Amino acid sequence: MTIHSSKYQVATDEVDKSTYRSSYFNSPPLDVSLSFPQATPASIFPPCASDYYQFDDLLTPEERAVRIKVRECAEKELAPIMTKYWEKAEFPFEVVPKLSALHIAGATIKGYGCPGLSITGSAVATAELARVDASCSTFILVHSSLAMLNIALCGSEDQKQRYLPSLAQLKTIACWALTEPEYGSDASSLKTTATKVEGGWLLGGQKRWIGNSTFADVLVIFARNATTNQINGFIVKKDAPGLRATKIENKIGLRMVQNGDILLNKVFVPDEDRLPGVNSFQDTNKVLAVSRIMVAWQPIGISMGVYDMCHRYLKERKQFGAPLGAFQINQQKLVHMLGNVQAMILVGWRLCKLYESGKMTPGHASLGKSWITLKARETAAVGRELLGGNGILADFLVAKAFCDLEPIYTYEGTYDINSLVTGREITGLASFKPPALSNRSRL
Template identity: 45%
Template sequence: MTFEPLASDFFSYESLLTDREKEALAALRGWLERDVKPIVNDHWDRGEFPMQIVKPLAELGALSYAWDETKPFKNSAVFRGFVALELARVDASVATFAGVQNGLATGSIAIAGSTEQRAEWIPRLASGEVIGAFGLTEPLSGSDSARGLRTTARREGDEWVLNGAKRWIGNATFSDITIIWAKDEADGQVKGFIVPTSTPGYTATKIERKISLRAVQNADITLEHVVVPESLRLQNANSFRDTAAVLRQTRAEVAWSAVGTSIGAYEAAVAYAKRREQFGKPIGAHQLIQDLLVKCLGNITASLGMVVRVSEMLDRGEQRDEHSALTKAYTTARMRETVAWAREAVGGNGIVLDYDVARFFADAEALYSYEGTREMNTLIVGRAITGEAAFV
């Protein structure tokens, strides 16, 4: 399929991609436009995830672009970012599914698993044979997960017994495994476990009545004397620092998804502005509508520059926590502005799913908060600036 640059990539950042990467992105874009975009509003409205897209996503490589069994990254971080952008540009719920599967679940095993664990699980997750989830956030522990984790792990011989609860866990109603992070009762350190969801004592209950990312199947998880063997403990996860290493990789991709969500809303608003007529001409011919669209494009362009640069730093081994934190905080804040301006440009129809903007507008609220709120990311950057931690 021929690669056509996005008009919303105003400064042509896609030109940084190789021809092979452009070809892969074009194939993904074509499939998303043809097979996914027509169905997402209906699934969002019903609060259901379109499971039929998992196999094609895997076949297109979208679940395996990051990791393989023998090296940390198969493709450049810039390319992986454009994949996240492309998914979110069509639907943020689809991007979130892939981010959990490819970034958080597979990433936990890739970063903190043993050679044997990587060989067993990464190919199965990449193919979509196994669906993964990532269990860190708890009902009483979100931003303070580093110290406030309440889920416990107790070793008994060659087994571990897990007890506790998790909340807001994406993919968890249909996942085959969930990466559970728990505090070791013996040393107080956070450790990770690959928990098959069929294990006795493990239950996942869908969170209902959401106004954002409705197609994502978030769940409350309870763990009651869940027994897992030592072979399913992530062998290189020995403290929260190892958990944070996973989040460091994925936080930047959330920023890419924020840019994609902005672009999706902006493109829907542009299309509407060209066809909707008021006062005898398309509303896109009116100055105030053009002003809204230009402000959207300015936010998108600035945010693209930031995510591209932070991904280049990741490829070079130069990215630090404060870099991904600033990127996530900035791009999601600009996304919030952008989707609001896009909704404004579409007027009353901007609150109706049929015009797409409403979905992006609502979904932006979840992206703004998950994988580190703006406030927590601000404190990470503030610590880097001043040398003083102001978390409590």
């Protein structure tokens, strides 16, 4: 498609400026991409051009099948509606049945109605969702790779039977609450308390940033045992008296994800809903080892989508009488992005293989997450340049992806904290606390 400059001229000339002013605030937002088309918007998602080194060859037939199934669903069901929901910062409940039909919730969990995917299968499903929409991939990741996996790895048999089957079908939704207003990177110091009372526990405190929490049916919550001073895990139900979750407004990224501030005011949790496998902060690592791999695959998927969008755009949009893709500088930028994507895929894949063979260390996972996210940020920034003005419109994906990468750079351990985890592993020296504080306390 080419730019319709004459049409643009007529359209602006015809506008009565006073009418425009008075009706402006009552009208739905102008869809610029449709009014003055310059290239196909991301609602019609571009074909996948980013799989340059034929990653499919490294996948099993089952993993390839998952990849195709999720890609088709994301392109067909998510792409046409994602900009609208992202702009409104609303969660697209209408896609939950479609995501449920994919049978990817519960990912690597075996039994209890879960799909029992390989870690690589789960990773490619995460990436394919993120390629089209990072918010939807975060929704599934929090639900599946954090909350469900925590129940599967640290829950009793009774808890698994009671919660996992309906979570696997997305009939109920879960969230995972570790972070607090005062304890983000320093989550091991969390202050929410769990006090033993007859028949159960009373939870008191606050949680912040918790994805899905405004509508989750099941909340996995971490609190400090008032007797042992150790971290314990609890399954809290949505309607528990004393529980309140409020949406955090005005986010610039992952706008469809409903992140909440949670208040826990003497919330009673029966004994049967304390997770028996969470007895110290170290036990959260059972889950974080897997979820950090999944989070690393989000920026891979996002970067694939950005590359695919730019690849199509550069062929469609013309300047100086030629497609943008004909200019050497633009080709160089596209190849820069493509190189990044290939390297990110291969690092992400190797991470999965290390995990599958039992060789993955915390340092491996942290380096994967931090380095891949860094490269994704670089890739999206180059892509944003390539789209010119349309590079700041959510309609063409890249601006949205650019913003969505920011929270991913920060959550599941910031870039800095993950670097320090790997740094500690390769030097044997922990540097999380300033030396004066480290001497006085243990990390």
